Amino acid sequence: xxxxxxxxxxxxxxxxxxxxxxxxxxxxxxxxxxxxxxxxxxxxxxxxxxxxxxxxxxxxxxxxxxxxxxxxxxxxxxxxxxxxxxxxxxxxxxxxxxxxxxxxxxxxxxxxxxxxxxxxxxxxxxxxxxxxxxxxxxxxxxxxxxxxxxxxxxxxxxxxxxxxxxxxxxxxxxxxxxxxxxxxxxxxxxxxxxxxxxxxxxxxxxxxxxxxxxxxxxxxxxxxxxxxxxx
Numbered sequence: 001x002x003x004x005x006x007x008x009x010x011x012x013x014x015x016x017x018x019x020x021x022x023x024x025x026x027x028x029x030x031x032x033x034x035x036x037x038x039x040x041x042x043x044x045x046x047x048x049x050x051x052x053x054x055x056x057x058x059x060x061x062x063x064x065x066x067x068x069x070x071x072x073x074x075x076x077x078x079x080x081x082x083x084x085x086x087x088x089x090x091x092x093x094x095x096x097x098x099x100x101x102x103x104x105x106x107x108x109x110x111x112x113x114x115x116x117x118x119x120x121x122x123x124x125x126x127x128x129x130x131x132x133x134x135x136x137x138x139x140x141x142x143x144x145x146x147x148x149x150x151x152x153x154x155x156x157x158x159x160x161x162x163x164x165x166x167x168x169x170x171x172x173x174x175x176x177x178x179x180x181x182x183x184x185x186x187x188x189x190x191x192x193x194x195x196x197x198x199x200x201x202x203x204x205x206x207x208x209x210x211x212x213x214x215x216x217x218x219x220x221x222x223x224x225x226x227x228x229x230x231x
Contacts, residue, residue: 021121024083028124036117036151037124043157044095044132045190047227049215052076052099054223055089063092065224066134069099070161070194073115080118083125095132097159097192098123103140103148105174112144120151134159134192139178148178149185158188162195163217176200183208197229 028037046066050058053075055067067090069076076099079086090096099122101115119136127133137158139148152158160182165175176198183191183204190211193201197214205212214229 021080021083021125024125024128025121028128031151034113034117034147034150036120036147038151039120039123039127039133039135039153039156041153041156042132042134043189044134045157045213046095046097046134046192046215049097049194049225050093050223052079055086055093058093058223062224064094066132067093067096068159068194068225069097069136070163071100073101080122083122087126087129087131090126090131091129095134096123096126097134097194098126098136100136100138100161103138103144105141105171107140109143112140113147116144116147136160137182137186137188139182141174142177145178145181149182152186154185154187156186156188157190157192158182158186159192159194162193162197162201164195166196166198172198172200176204180204183210194225 025037030036031038048065049068050062050065051071052067052069053071099119101118103112103115123133123135135152135156135158137149137152137160139145162175165171179201187208188210190213191205193212193214196216202212212229213227215225216228217225
């Protein structure tokens with residue numbers, strides 16, 4: 001359940017609260033019970049994607065891409081530490097997919113929750129700076145299912161990643177279980193899937209009436225990933 005609760009003042013010294021990006025969230029509406037910033041529904045469908053760690057090497061022709069964060073966390077931890085440094089460059093692109101700090105199955109629960117919070121906060125910071133944002137409904141094991149969709153409106157376009165989950169049967173089963181959860185809770189109009197799909201994933205999207213867009217990276221030296229499956 002989401003609650004339209006607005007925080008207007010932290011009551012703490014911004015010098016210290018900025019470590020948690022509190023100063024970036026003044027005036028935001030928050031969900032209940034986890035206090036993630038709320039987002040408006042998005043209907044944006046990227047034509048192509050570029051990874052965050054390549055944004056300063058992009059050419060003008062690449063600016064039509066959406067920036068994605070389906071990378072190792074170390075590749076964009078710097079964005080969390082200093083968002084303002086990267087906002088001007090990100091604004092050159094067509095938009096961004098909300099960051100993807102890991103919610104790994106073997107992480108302790110507090111770290112999973114904290115990383116989900118960080119994803120939402122950075123998504124809010126980008127959106128409040130005029131950057132079009134596709135919401136990322138990433139998830140891990142069953143412990144994440146209570147909060148992985150919080151703050152994201154139903155019927156929107158969402159994204160998630162499947163890299164490294166399809167070869168191992170156990171990991172594939174966990175991924176499909178989580179995919180069913182986010183589709184069931186959010187009923188998205190479209191799903192941007194970064195990685196590889198499967199017949200089961202396509203079947204789930206059909207079951208929930210969600211159009212599937214698959215972006216599978218090709219390791220050919222190009223920064224750009226284009227859609228390989230539509231619907």
